Amino acid sequence: MxxxxxxxxxxxxxxxxxxxxxxxxxxxxxxxxxxxxxxxxxxxxxxxxxxxxxxxxxxxxxxxxxxxxxxxxxxxxxxxxxxxxxxxxxxxxxxxxSLPFYPFIEGEPVDQGxxxxxxxxxxxxxVTSEAYVGGMLFCLGIFLSFYLLTVLLACWENWRQRKKSLLVAVDRACPESASLLGHPRVLADSFPGSSPYEGYNYGSFENGSGSTGSADGLVGSAGPGDLSYNYQDHSLDPVGTRPRLDSMSSVEEDDYDTLADIDSDKNVIRTKQYLCVADLARKDKRVLRKKYQIYFWNIATIAVFYALPVVQLVITYQTVVNVTGNQDICYYNFLCAHPLGNLSAFNNILSNLGYILLGLLFLLIILQREINHNRALLRNDLYALECGIPKHFGLFYAMGTALMMEGLLSACYHVCPNYTNFQFDTSFMYMIAGLCMLKLYQKRHPDINASAYSAYACLAIVIFFSVLGVVFGKGNTAFWVIFSVIHIIATLLLSTQLYYMGRWKLDSGICRRILHVLYTDCIRQCSGPLYVDRMVLLVMGNIINWSLAAYGLIMRPNDFASYLLAIGICNLLLYFAFYIIMKLRSGERIKLIPLLCIICTSVVWGFALFFFFQGLSTWQKTPAESREHNRDCILLDFFDDHDIWHFLSSIAMFGSFLVLLTLDDDLDTVQRDKIYVF
Known part of the structure; x- marks a missing residue:
């Protein structure tokens, strides 16, 4: 017409x-x-x-x-x-x-064009009611299939453990034949002189001369540039010759230890050129367990206080839309927005169910792993006591909770997506990226990982800058200059903290110490970095972060929240790639399950990002301009491209968590003084 x-x-x-x-x-x-x-x-x-x-x-x-x-x-x-x-x-x-032309002369007609x-x-x-039922069943079927697969894998693992226990029983009954068959004995009470499981302290292995002796002997056999990381011997030294250290460390411990300085002084242990996990796993396991459980309880508390006002706000938004009829308030894909009850786009909310279900499944997997580990400790299983990467599950619980909250808050955002509530789900995206980096670092640095309070405080600062960037960052040169300077300074401070394993202080004498190091190591004699691997990682990290800071300062992207999230993801991917490369370089291997998880997760992430960048709507434009990007449903006549992004990204996040969980399973029978820190 x-x-x-x-x-x-x-x-x-x-x-x-x-x-x-x-x-x-x-x-x-x-x-x-x-x-x-x-x-x-x-x-x-x-x-x-x-x-x-x-x-x-x-x-x-x-x-x-x-x-x-x-x-x-x-x-x-x-x-x-x-x-x-x-x-x-x-x-x-x-x-x-553009604004219309209004004449200055009274009586002149307005040019309407x-x-x-x-x-x-x-x-x-x-769509009919059958489409709603089909969409819900499809969504439930996809994610409940992961539960079924997990149960099948658990049954297979249980059968494998029973078979292993049977072999151990045969080993005890017939030691001569077991010796010929090569079946290892895995219980600590099978060794003479083994100590009972009291407090299950764990730490470095000693050969009568302290933990540093084995490490120094290892380093002494190779120069700084040709250190061999290979190890193939998984046999355990007799427990009687390796007395455990009874650390009196506390969660608040900072600069004081009650152990002998030669064996435990932080400045001696952590500044060695080559470190093993035993050097950084000396504190009482019970103390560390409480420390890392704080991550879970803190994020659970944050989730409650964050989610309740969010739910209240989005209900208010939806009510305003329904009462006023103004559909410019919310940025839906109107060509594929299926209402249900008072909700205008039920399909966009339903597709977030995967985050919640898979987050819950991950928590159940972690719970089962923790139960199995505690049972192994109670029966004095030597591999559980003194082998492999130290098992701390608090950060894993926090990651699973964050994934569930991501689903809940993303669903809240999609009740009425717009400029004022976009940060509901991006906040927990920042948390997930931060927790994953902390978990990677914790694997081989359990004693010196950041506390929950400092970690969440840093994430709160990130979220604060995210809000400032969205509100004031568009076209504001002063904001971008300040943010870029803070970004670079934070990168340098974190690099120093990681390079020196926390053995430095930011005080009035820092400038003098920097000048002294530059003079002695660069001017007086040109010497290479003491910790080469760490230096390589930090140099690459600084290059990437300085480049991102320069990009932000020059280009000033409109979507500051996505820019900030890109910084976190780039740093996470860099650290993850470094971890895998160093793991392989150290002679370690990646078992079949984590390898399959890495491959499948990478593929799923690729498809997920493809659907994410389809851009069906954008609150950076006016509602009318945003609707120009709207498209019809592409799956079951019920879900659009962004719903598929929700499906795939939840699966990809779950797979990424499984990679972090299983990546070092190959070290479960390796002594901690033979596992290298990088």
Whole structure:
């Protein structure tokens, strides 16, 4: 239809619901964006509100450039019919256009231009109740299949452990034949002189001369550049010759230890050129367990206090949309937004179920692992006591909780996605990235990992800057300069902390010490870095972070939240790649299950990012301009590209967590003084 200026020729027509049709979708399209127009759905009443200044008084309405779509339900219209009203606005600012020209001379006519627009209006049947049921069953089926697969793997692992226990029983009954078969004995009480399991302290292995002796002997056999990391001998030294250290460390311990300085002084142990896990796993396991459990309890507390006002706010948003009929408040993909009850886009909320279900499954997997580990400790299993990467599960619980909260808050965001509530789910994306990096670092640095309080405080600062960037960062040179400087300074401070294993202080003498190091190591004699591997990682990290800071300062991206998330993801990927490379370089191997998880997770991440960048809507533009990116459903006539992103990204995050969980399973029978720190 051709539309003239609204004051001259208002356009509307009536639609009646056919028998058996409960909902329809009204699609309006145009070949040109301007002039800006308004699409309104009104009950069949008199008068019809078809003027620019009153079209928003009743019913539902949207501004429009090239696309508009409104889903209409029979239950909202008692007369079983409604009017579709199309109004051409007198100016284009509401649709992102320029302001109109207003003359300065009184009496001069306003230049309205050629304000006509050709539109195509199509009313089609919306999805049926069967599509809702099919969508829910599909969503549940995908993620419950992971539960089934986990149960099958658990049964297989239980069968394997029973078989292993049977071999141990045969070993005890027939020691001569077991020796010929090569079956290892794994219980500590099988060794003469073994100590009972009291407090299950764990630490470095000694050969009568302290933990540093074995490490020094190892280093003494190779130069700094040709250190061999290979180890193939997984046999355990007799327990009687390796007395355990009874550390009195506490969670608040900073600079004081009660152990002999030669064996435990932090400045002696942590500044050695080559470290093994035993050197950084000397504290009482019970103390560390409480320290890392704080991560879980803190994030659980944060989640409750964060989620409750968020839920209240989005309910208010949805209520405002339903009462006022203003569909410009929320940035949906209106061509694939299926309402249910008071919710305008139920499918976008349903697709977030995967984060919650897979997060819960990950927590159950961690719980089962912890139970098995504690049982092994109670029966004095030597491999559990003194082999492998020290088992601390607090960070894993925090990661699983963060994944569940990501799903809940993403669902809340999609109740009414817009400029003011986007940070609901991005906040927990920052937390997930930070917790994953902390877990990677904790694996081989259990004694010196950051406390939960300092870690969450840093993440709170990140979220604070995220909000500042969105509110004040657009086109603000001063903000970008300040943020880039803080970014670079934080990178340098963190690099120093990691390089010196925390054995440095930021005080009034820091400048003097820096000048002294530069003079002795660079001017007086040109010597290479003492910790080469660490230096390589930190140099690469600084290059990436300085480049990101420069990019932000020069380009000033509009989506500051995504820019900040990209910084976290880049650092996580760098550290993860470094960890795997160093693991292989150290002669360690990656077992089949983590290898499959790495491959499958990488593939799923690739597909997930493809759907994420489809961009079905964007709150960086006006609502009318955002609707130009809307597309039809592509899966079961119920889910759109962004829903598929939710499906795939939840699976990819779950797979990434499994990689972190199983990556070092090959070290479960390796003594900790033979596992290298990097």
């Amino acid at each position: 051709g539309l003239s200026p609204p004051s001259l020729c208002p356009q509307y027509f009536k639609y009646e619901f056919p028998e058996g049709v409960d909902s329809v979708i009204v699609k309006v399209t145009s070949n040109k964006a301007f002039p800006c127009s308004v699409i309104s759905i009104q009950d069949v009443l008199c008068p019809v509100y078809d003027l620019d200044n009153n079209v928003a008084f009743i019913g539902m309405y949207q501004t429009m450039t090239k696309k508009a779509a409104i889903t209409v339900q029979r239950k909202d219209f008692p007369s079983n019919s409604f009017y579709v009203v199309v109004v051409v606005k007198t100016e284009d600012q509401a649709c992102g256009g 050629h304000r006509q627009k050709t539109l195509s209006v199509l009313v089609s049947r919306a």
